[in-house]
Amino acid sequence: MNTSLPLVSVIISAYNHEKYIEQTVNSLINQTYQNIELIIIDDGSTDSTWQKICALEDICNKRFSRVVFSTHKNVGICETTNKLIELSQGKYIYMIASDDTAKPFAIEKEVEFLENNPDYALVVGNNELIDSDGKVCYWDKNRNIVYNKSQAKFVTLGEQLKKTQNFDFTSSKFGSYSSLYVGNYIPNGYLIRRSIFSIIEPFTDEAPLSDLYMMLQIAKYSKMKYIDEILFSYRWHSTNTIKDKEKAILITEKTKQYEEELLNRIDLSKVKPEVVEVKNKGVCYKKKGFPFVFQVLTLIKKGKKTKIIKLFNIKIFEKVY
Helix, strand or coil: CCCCCCCEEEEEEECCCCCCHHHHHHHHHCCCCCCEEEEEEEECCCCCHHHHHHCCHHHHHHHCCEEEEEEECCCCHHHHHHHHHHHCCCCEEEECCCCCEECCCHHHHHHHHHHHCCCEEEEEEEEEEECCCCCEEEECCCCCEECCHHHCCECEHHHHHHHHHCCCCCCCCCCCHHHHCCCCCCCCCCEEEHHHHHCCCCCCCCCCCHHHHHHHHHHCCCEEEEEEEEEEEEECCCCCHHHCHHHHHHHHHHHHHHHHHHHHHCCHHHCCHHHHHHHHHCCCCCHHHCCCHHHHHHHHHCCCHHHHHHHHCHHHHCCCC
16 A cells, blocks of 8 residues: 555445445445545444445455444434544545445546645546446436437436536636536535635535535635546436435525525635625526526425525526526
8 A cells, every 4th residue: 555645535424325335335445546544434324234334344444544434323414424524534535425436546536636736626527327236327308217328318427417507517617606606516526625624614404405515615715627537436226315306406495595694604805706706796697507497497386486585696587588
């Protein structure tokens, strides 16, 4: 093991993924990058996830520079992630869900970028899609699985995000606060500079859409980079959280509300100028490029127009047509 390389902390919040956790860990064991510590917290799983984790301890101790396995009662992703970050000792943090897998060269490639670009806090690559059995698959227009690429509307998660968000991932605006303020489009499998967590607000249940929340906090202070290469396998199965559309709308709304509260109390002299501009002027988007159009229409149909205004700030809609 080459300990002269920067230490990378791989952190996993595991919950009820007995079928997948071993595949996730094996994808980390097989990383070409050597200096890795592995920290897993089982968030009170009710299946055999914790037992599966414990069975991997011996092989993990041989592979990784440091291994921490822990379990606690179910407290949710936010509190668990805060604890994982506290336990980590690496220069960089690699977050991975307990049902996904990383390509063997993912961490090596992402470390190389951050080492050579100190003004960036996050780097991420494209995601292929895999089914519950780990087989590569694709999406039709409704994100249903298809296996024939010629029948696919979206071949990768990155492609789906680019098209539905109408956003150029090669743009210097990738990861900008103003673009993420509309909605999160960052794929999975990101490597983060650990020092950013000493600056940003910790995860909180007040902002339950933790991915969007974290991206907004990082974007206030630093830059992000997209590598147009498949570095990650995102598993699409029956229990993916984002398949529950009602829940997705509600947690997005709550997270956005909390972000508005943060903007009113943070020290604006320490954030990027665009954050101040968003707070003072709002953000105007063309309808075609607005990722929450379906959600907005759904809320209006349900008579929740007041909530929409509170959630997004009416200024956002001034030039929507």
